[in-house]
Amino acid sequence: MNDRKLFLPEEARQLIRGGEWSKPTSGLANGYIQANLAVLPKELAFEFLLFCQRNPKACPIIDVTEPGSAIPVLAAPGADLQTDIPRYRVYRNGVFIEEKADIADIWTEDMVGFLIGCSFTFEEALLENGIPIRHIEEGCNVPMYQTNIPTVKAGPFEGPTVVSMRPMPEKDVVRAVQVTSRFPSVHGAPVHIGNPESIGITNINNPDFGDKVTIKEGEVPVFWACGVTPQAIAMHVKPEIMITHSPGHMFITDLKNEKFSVM
Amino acid sequence: MNDRKLFLPEEARQLIRGGEWSKPTSGLANGYIQANLAVLPKELAFEFLLFCQRNPKACPIIDVTEPGSAIPVLAAPGADLQTDIPRYRVYRNGVFIEEKADIADIWTEDMVGFLIGCSFTFEEALLENGIPIRHIEEGCNVPMYQTNIPTVKAGPFEGPTVVSMRPMPEKDVVRAVQVTSRFPSVHGAPVHIGNPESIGITNINNPDFGDKVTIKEGEVPVFWACGVTPQAIAMHVKPEIMITHSPGHMFITDLKNEKFSVM
Structure with missing residues (x-):
């Protein structure tokens, strides 16, 4: 296959x-x-x-x-x-x-x-750079969350940013920022690194869309703006x-x- | 002043x-x-x-x-x-x-x-990188040309790209590409380096807009897409x-x- x-x-x-x-x-x-x-x-x-x-x-x-x-x-x-x-x-x-x-x-x-x-595009780039992607390892959907990060409104379109999350060891975080910064047309650099609560996510194990993934001891959650945002807001x-x-x-x-x- | x-x-x-x-x-x-x-x-x-x-x-x-x-x-x-x-x-x-x-x-x-x-933004960056800008030295407008480089049409809007030209010594060309690549929101990297005829410019000393500038012996003309393009096309x-x-x-x-x- x-x-x-x-x-x-x-x-x-x-x-x-x-x-x-x-x-x-x-x-x-x-x-x-x-x-x-x-x-x-x-x-x-x-x-x-x-x-x-x-x-x-x-x-x-x-x-x-x-x-x-x-x-x-x-x-x-x-x-x-x-x-x-x-x-x-x-x-x-x-x-x-x-x-x-x-x-x-x-x-x-x-x-x-x-x-x-x-995000498929930057996930390929992350994998090529030796950064594993948990939801691919676990064969499920990426976890996505509503945040308190506002979008900039235009006409009737307004609301919060939806983010996707990929957990990774601390040592990979800088490289992940660098790799995804090169792809501004497919979400680009993360919008947040670390503490979920500072962007309004109260329970990281209960995503609003997609599936929960394992966050291992010592791993950092890294958040990217997600293409579900415009759909959710248009709705x-x-x-x-x-x-x-x-x-x-x-x-x-x-x-x-x-x-x-x-x- | x-x-x-x-x-x-x-x-x-x-x-x-x-x-x-x-x-x-x-x-x-x-x-x-x-x-x-x-x-x-x-x-x-x-x-x-x-x-x-x-x-x-x-x-x-x-x-x-x-x-x-x-x-x-x-x-x-x-x-x-x-x-x-x-x-x-x-x-x-x-x-x-x-x-x-x-x-x-x-x-x-x-x-x-x-x-x-x-282009004011990337001109500041060029100057900071030690790349002189002829039309500033000569106190005139940047020379601009109609080219044969098509734009991608949308609805009624279509036509050729207008470019601005800055001549520089060969040794500065690579750096000029690098510096302006960092500013994709203000025209970004050049669209062409060298021979004006290959982009449809027949007389480099007769710009369609702006002023003629001196091109010194051994200098290379470097062309950037110009913000006059959308105005010219909308017209x-x-x-x-x-x-x-x-x-x-x-x-x-x-x-x-x-x-x-x-x-």
Whole structure:
């Protein structure tokens, strides 16, 4: 099964489009950026893009479609956001309605698709630098928490930052900051190191999203802004319609991870 | 006259607002980011922001106001874009109409203000690294050229990149790339080094905007994407109204240059 890592993005998307791949995309087409999806009505698009622009750590924009177009021309000009994600979630007026394998039947001329960076990219870089990642070791989802770190509001979009947490030995913390600083387009440097309470997390063993992971004696929790933030915040605005990917079922772009690193 | 460098941004903006400073802002409130201004109707705002997002080297966004608001809440929450720039230019349907000292009388609820990074920031960094800047030595404007480097289109916004040029001895070129790479929010690394013809510039001594500067024997021309690009491109769309700063008369933000550097 390891050769799925070697798929090119176009091959992986073809499997997904054809219904042959409906599982999470972690490990598919290794080395290529995967992205979170948020589809919103055009009338909210300017202020949502502005929100992302003002909160680049939580909402690093990879690509945005033109109104009515489902083609991410920068990230994957041969792809179609209506069909190329294994599982979608549909929300109406802020309420979860259904999960779907494609959204061609509900896509309208009025929609704008936002692709937002995800942590898969910097996790690969952490692993390459010899920093183990607990939720991968334990085969579960990364733990995520609501914090008291405010985002910068834009129009109706406002609320707290959601963070993901990766515990690590003290000796790895500096290197983890350095490695992830090189990837500002996929969340970048941590937003917090250490004491969870100083960012409003009262019980580190009870994440708001994802799964609990083991924090070993002497390990430090390190927190990164999380791509769930814009989805959680958009939901509060109760848009008439909003479509997202289903957790872990990401959009695979044609962009190489390294393209998004800075010096 | 050197103490104007020591002004705080708020002090400098107060002089401008009171009509006591109507000259170019170069050297005012040293160490703080100065920005290009483009004001556009809300109906064009999403696609213009998308254009900037897709062309970050030419159009590095510093801040964007909410529709109708003239307050750049991130860049300078105490400022007012209607009054805090020494000279404005007003264009209607793509035609230059007038230059004004403030725009309070023509500002409407329908307008969105875009602040776009300018090269003053990275020029300060070049100077600090011992790289001389010819147009500063010669007391004129930086030379700017239309190129054959396409921008990535968004909605009606499309066209070629405008670049600025700084000649330097070969020995300084590597350092100039390193220094400006640290400032992706103010144009970042050069887009081209050397032969002007390979980017469509036929006569280096005849810039399309700004002034000609001396290129000495053995010097290499180095080209950076220029903040004139989004203005030039927006003009082609012939928006009902568009307001910009007058060249050299920039908006002074509260943001320190160093805040915009990356590691």
